[in-house]
Amino acid sequence: MEQTLRLVIDCPDQVGLVASVSQFLAQHNATIVEASHHTDLQTGRFFMRHEISTDSLTMDIEQIRLGFAPIAEKYSMNWKLVDSSKKPRMALLASHESHCLMDLLHRWHSKELNCEIPCIMANHPQMKQFADWHSIPFHWIDFKTLGKEAAFAQISQLIKQYDIDLTVLARFMQILPDTLCKELAGRAINIHHSFLPSFAGAKPYQQAYDRGVKLIGATCHYVTSDLDEGPIIEQEVMRISHSDSAQDMVRKGKNCEKTALANGVRYHLEDRVIIHHSKTVVFA
Amino acid sequence: MEQTLRLVIDCPDQVGLVASVSQFLAQHNATIVEASHHTDLQTGRFFMRHEISTDSLTMDIEQIRLGFAPIAEKYSMNWKLVDSSKKPRMALLASHESHCLMDLLHRWHSKELNCEIPCIMANHPQMKQFADWHSIPFHWIDFKTLGKEAAFAQISQLIKQYDIDLTVLARFMQILPDTLCKELAGRAINIHHSFLPSFAGAKPYQQAYDRGVKLIGATCHYVTSDLDEGPIIEQEVMRISHSDSAQDMVRKGKNCEKTALANGVRYHLEDRVIIHHSKTVVFA
């Protein structure tokens, strides 16, 4: 993958904003590989993402950062300038279901996901075998012995120790405590096995079976203190019928889960997601 | 369309059931055009639909009905034997949005829907122009002048007067009173403009916009006293993104609504739907 810089901005919409940013980029001879804009007409908020080739640039990233700061200040921007060659550090949290874990690991292995995976944590020890194959440190968080509080303290501590940028709950069946949700705000992604807001909470496939819906789905979202209420990044659905048992739905649903989670994680890792209140802008 | 008989059955599952039915059909030289079975393993209920060509039959429908009655009794069947050449009578209820009404009318006009449409009712008079083009009697139900109670009494009376088999709420924005829901149980179909159970109730597109979902949908279901809780027949979804305004979602959603409603109505008219408690078996 070619090295690029990603300039991601959100701020109040104003005339002249795009001109200022694009003029700044032109002044430093930036070749724009990809550009995405969005204006939320209801709230008057503006969102922008540029992906810039580093080949033609006349300055390094730190100089650009310094140079851009006054523009950012003038327009009251939330912004970041990210070097694509600096891989984010992603931790995976799993439980006893391995399909999402395996899927993410293989996409990482085949370089579809551009990140490092410094550790895998799970509340079931048999997930170690997957970590071992990829030579990734594995931590069994023994919820039964430790109790919830100590277990989550250990997770929190490991996230800090490994200097994790993104924590992914790959069908991790434990509810994160409020403090950890806040600690990881905007930096933790979950996959819920229903088409939210339908069937929030436990046993979504059984709920879907009982309600007799004709499509099932999965939802990839940021973790927040309000369970299953975080900003949605990606959703997938699949058609079912009366002939699908609750177990068939589990099997079919796994495909939705893997796809929605893999896309959601990739969007985040490539700085394509901007959280805006309880929603997301995703420059897919 | 070729004339067929449709034998639709549901009963407790038992060994010998299919043999009895198929032997009966063979004895009368029935050529089976389409056969569908389903056993609900959780409840032990059996569902079956046969579509039989009338060409080869050695008896007429009434004789077959008489002949089948003892088998039906033996196995405690809910059953019906329907002559496809006898078109069901469908009434359409509309409001100020015309897309579902138009879509159903054109599918009927082009013979995709095999029924008669003896009347159209609406609480907005401008729907008359659509009825007129198709030479279908139109009744403006003036809710404002009449008040809800009298208006629904008129609708109920017209349904009886026209001897209606199926009442379709084609984006009819009024909530049917409990008595009418019960009167029309299993004979009234609604289209809800969300992917139920998400966003039940009013303004589902605005709800979807506010929640930031990445797919919107529509649900075709039988009308019951519990609003938006009736057995689901068909659902459709469509991908959206942050760049879709609430109005864009309305526009996109209309395609879902038209398709889900048209399929649901067709399934019902072709006797492909069996209601089982709060769910449906649809032999699509």
Place this chain on the structure above:
Amino acid sequence: MEQTLRLVIDCPDQVGLVASVSQFLAQHNATIVEASHHTDLQTGRFFMRHEISTDSLTMDIEQIRLGFAPIAEKYSMNWKLVDSSKKPRMALLASHESHCLMDLLHRWHSKELNCEIPCIMANHPQMKQFADWHSIPFHWIDFKTLGKEAAFAQISQLIKQYDIDLTVLARFMQILPDTLCKELAGRAINIHHSFLPSFAGAKPYQQAYDRGVKLIGATCHYVTSDLDEGPIIEQEVMRISHSDSAQDMVRKGKNCEKTALANGVRYHLEDRVIIHHSKTVVFA
């Protein structure tokens, strides 16, 4: 619909391009409602579409056009500046199948398609009833009596007479002669009832049935002299199975055709499509 201006550009990619355009827009106090960019990295071609609110503009469209001309020249742009309040004039060509015609007419009637429809032409006279309902002049092009050459000459003459901007072949089953294809280059849209390039030519549903595919589709594309080879604007697919007869596939396919054509036509009318060699950029 609010009045906007649409600035649509394609040109060789260069550093400074976006800055020049956005600076120009800012100088005239343009509020950008929607902005889309694309760089084709293989050919080095740049594509851009801006939708600008007219409310805040300090100049009228003609002055802006004059002011922008030097920038367009500097960067060797293909460009247009379109006033959304000036509705394009769309002609519909139909045959004996009415579903696409009806669908477009109803979307136009409900203001989903922002255009005028000055005339409908068909080689079957019964399409007149649809035109009449909407009070649109109808021309029966009697191919049998006239012969192909005279018939197409009449169509060409009517397109000129009505000053048509876009000609839509709404399941018009005649192959346009080479000269007419060239005359209408980039201004004529067709719907083909297969997922091109599969099943080009005649009877695509029968071809699909014979090949045993598990999905069928429809393709909306610009008309070119090479039959079914024009730049694709939009495609739709739908799942089928062995239990679908060739007639079932026709029925199911119609939904694909209507949706793909309606979207393709809307994209064109809203200046969202840029043709680039044999392909399209669609800022949907």
Place this chain on the structure above:
Amino acid sequence: MEQTLRLVIDCPDQVGLVASVSQFLAQHNATIVEASHHTDLQTGRFFMRHEISTDSLTMDIEQIRLGFAPIAEKYSMNWKLVDSSKKPRMALLASHESHCLMDLLHRWHSKELNCEIPCIMANHPQMKQFADWHSIPFHWIDFKTLGKEAAFAQISQLIKQYDIDLTVLARFMQILPDTLCKELAGRAINIHHSFLPSFAGAKPYQQAYDRGVKLIGATCHYVTSDLDEGPIIEQEVMRISHSDSAQDMVRKGKNCEKTALANGVRYHLEDRVIIHHSKTVVFA
């Protein structure tokens, strides 16, 4: 998974056929878990699949086989009676792309695919690591050193040696010789990375990119001597746009490939597919 028997039949359609089969099943007290019928009205061919619980049966499988033989003969049936507890033996053939291999292995590991995998063969040695993790014998078929003829002879010999029932080409990029295709007729499944019949042959994603289609796909089909012309079992598609590079299409397409192949293989392993000339009946 519960043990079942699967009775799969195809024969000329005749009155009395279903009665004979279902009566036979009832006589032996068979509980029908799942039943699927299909009559091809064009060719008059009848297809049927029953899945029967073994719990209630009064005879063992061999006695049932003997008992059914006269009925099968009377109606000129192709038929098989399969014991679900006897796992089919599946060989995997891979090349340098591992996504389909990994996906099948993990579905097998998590018991979604009910089979044995006695060996994996590949023309690239690095696939060994995946085989090792699952403790499956691995054979590197060194095409470069051996030459095509000897290499395929070795594959053919290994298929015999391991007593393989189903050979799956999991993105195996070599074209099987005619003799091997015939040897494995109906017992070898391939995944082609396009929506066939579009883009048959080499580099389908590049072909799709060049043609500018708006959807890409994958096709799971039986291997025949006519390359990419075998009976189709399953297809998947995914939406793309101008902003997807040829590499993006490869990434997106992999999801289609994995899903289509996994479903096609599962249908085959569960005896849900009946080949009929160049097409399939799939009781999904």
